[in-house]
Amino acid sequence: MxxxxxxxxxxxxxxxxxxxxxxxxxxxxxxxxxxxxxxxxxxxxxxxxxxxxxxxxxxxxxxxxxxxxxxxxxxxxxxxxxxxxxxxxxxxxxxxxxxxxxxxxxxxxxxxxxxxxxxxxxxxxxxxxxxxxxxxxxxxxxxxxxxxxxxxxxxxxxxxxxxxxxxxxxxxxxxxxxxxxxxxxxxxxxxxxxxxxxxxxxxxxxxxxxxxxxxxxxxxxxxxTSQMLKEVFGVNAYIGKNPINNKLQVSYMHVHEHVNGVGCDHVHEDGFSGVHSHTV
Missing domain, CATH: 3.40.50.300 (P-loop containing nucleotide triphosphate hydrolases)
Incomplete structure (x- = not known):
């Protein structure tokens, strides 16, 4: 190697x-x-x-x-x-x-x-x-x-x-x-x-x-991080953990959407239930 x-x-x-x-x-x-x-x-x-x-x-x-x-x-x-x-x-x-x-x-x-x-x-x-x-x-x-x-x-x-x-x-x-x-x-x-x-x-x-x-x-x-995605790509995103493989998973959101009204840099262990977003 x-x-x-x-x-x-x-x-x-x-x-x-x-x-x-x-x-x-x-x-x-x-x-x-x-x-x-x-x-x-x-x-x-x-x-x-x-x-x-x-x-x-x-x-x-x-x-x-x-x-x-x-x-x-x-x-x-x-x-x-x-x-x-x-x-x-x-x-x-x-x-x-x-x-x-x-x-x-x-x-x-x-x-x-x-x-x-x-x-x-x-x-x-x-x-x-x-x-x-x-x-x-x-x-x-x-x-x-x-x-x-x-x-x-x-x-x-x-x-x-x-x-x-x-x-x-x-x-x-x-x-x-x-x-x-x-x-x-x-x-x-x-x-x-x-x-x-x-x-x-x-x-x-x-x-x-x-x-x-x-x-x-x-x-x-x-x-x-949501901050990096916003600063580098100009997109809002919610970042969570996939409960099956424990890897980070990104969900992209419309410009007007926010998680809990305070942005989207929170990582949750239980996936993405209740978040209206587009997972790619």
């Missing part, structure tokens, strides 16, 4: 600063979520980490190694990525797409081994696509494409996983299946997440971003 450390990271496009002096650490073996409104810099931060973008200044250190000094294949053996973009310029089958995750371990013209093919088969089964080997990737639904790309990331067999909105295009059943699978890997994971309840269920720590800055980092219980 790998530890990530970011020191004084800045990133600009056309002289506009997108990331502003970001410093943080992702502990080994933890599942860390990044939350924040659209345009806050979540995806841009991830793209700097997995080297799609080059930082304007600062350092990204993975287990005492600066990522900027690593070769592409060496980096791919350390970090697997599920990005938001899923466009494919060529018409590959599902199996061919997933096999690409083994590329960092292959030399030129080297064929896939029995071990490679076994890993591909196992991951396709885990994402529910074991009958899709020969299906054309371009003809898949958005959710099927997402699950294919997740399988490709997982066959890289890395100790660090980066996910950019991993549950996009997935219905709720596959969202839970995917997050359960990722959590069961027990590897260091950094993920941009837009669903507060998913973040509460699966994350160990949360990073809050706003306007290109990290404004908070801590446990789910410390970070997800």
């Amino acid at each position: 790998l530890k990530l450390k970011i020191k004084n990271l800045r990133f600009s496009i056309d002289k506009k600063e997108i990331l502003k002096d970001i410093s943080l650490e992702v502990p080994k073996g933890s599942f860390v979520g990044i939350i924040g409104p659209n345009g806050s810099g979540k995806s841009t931060l991830l793209k700097n980490i997995y080297r799609l973008y080059k930082p304007s200044s600062g350092n990204i250190i993975l287990d005492n190694k600066d990522l900027s000094d690593m070769k592409d294949k060496d980096c791919a053996k350390q970090i697997a990525v599920l990005a938001q973009e899923s466009n494919s310029q060529f018409d590959f089958t599902v199996e061919q797409i997933v096999k690409m995750g083994r590329y960092p371990y292959k030399s030129i013209f080297e064929d896939y081994s029995k071990t490679d093919l076994k890993m591909v088969k196992e991951m396709l089964q885990k994402v529910g696509l074991d009958e899709y080997n020969d299906r054309s990737f371009s003809n898949l639904s958005g959710g099927e494409k997402q699950r294919t790309l997740i399988a490709r990331a997982l066959v890289q067999n890395t100790d660090f996983l980066i996910l950019d909105e991993p549950t996009n295009h997935l219905d709720i059943g596959y969202q839970i299946q995917l997050m359960d699978l990722i959590k069961s890997l027990n590897i260091t994971t950094l993920s941009a997440i837009h669903d507060m309840n998913m973040a509460s269920m699966y994350c160990d720590y949360l990073i809050v971003m706003k306007e290109g800055k990290v404004i908070d980092f801590g446990t789910v219980e410390d970070v997800i």
Whole structure:
């Protein structure tokens, strides 16, 4: 398992600063979520980490190694990525797409081994696509494409996983299946997440971003508060405890609604009875 450390990271496009002096650490073996409104810099931060973008200044250190000094294949053996973009310029089958995750371990013209093919088969089964080997990737639904790309990331067999909105295009059943699978890997994971309840269920720590800055980092219980949701997202919310899994659960409310007439930062152990709200 790998530890990530970011020191004084800045990133600009056309002289506009997108990331502003970001410093943080992702502990080994933890599942860390990044939350924040659209345009806050979540995806841009991830793209700097997995080297799609080059930082304007600062350092990204993975287990005492600066990522900027690593070769592409060496980096791919350390970090697997599920990005938001899923466009494919060529018409590959599902199996061919997933096999690409083994590329960092292959030399030129080297064929896939029995071990490679076994890993591909196992991951396709885990994402529910074991009958899709020969299906054309371009003809898949958005959710099927997402699950294919997740399988490709997982066959890289890395100790660090980066996910950019991993549950996009997935219905709720596959969202839970995917997050359960990722959590069961027990590897260091950094993920941009837009669903507060998913973040509460699966994350160990949360990073809050706003306007290109990290404004908070801590446990789910410390970070997800009605005050934070109001200040960062501009929404009123009631936060309670799910009586089944004891995780925080967020209910969003209309602008005019308040809990007990005094706001909504109270945590109750008995769920949400009597609160008129929208649970997401």
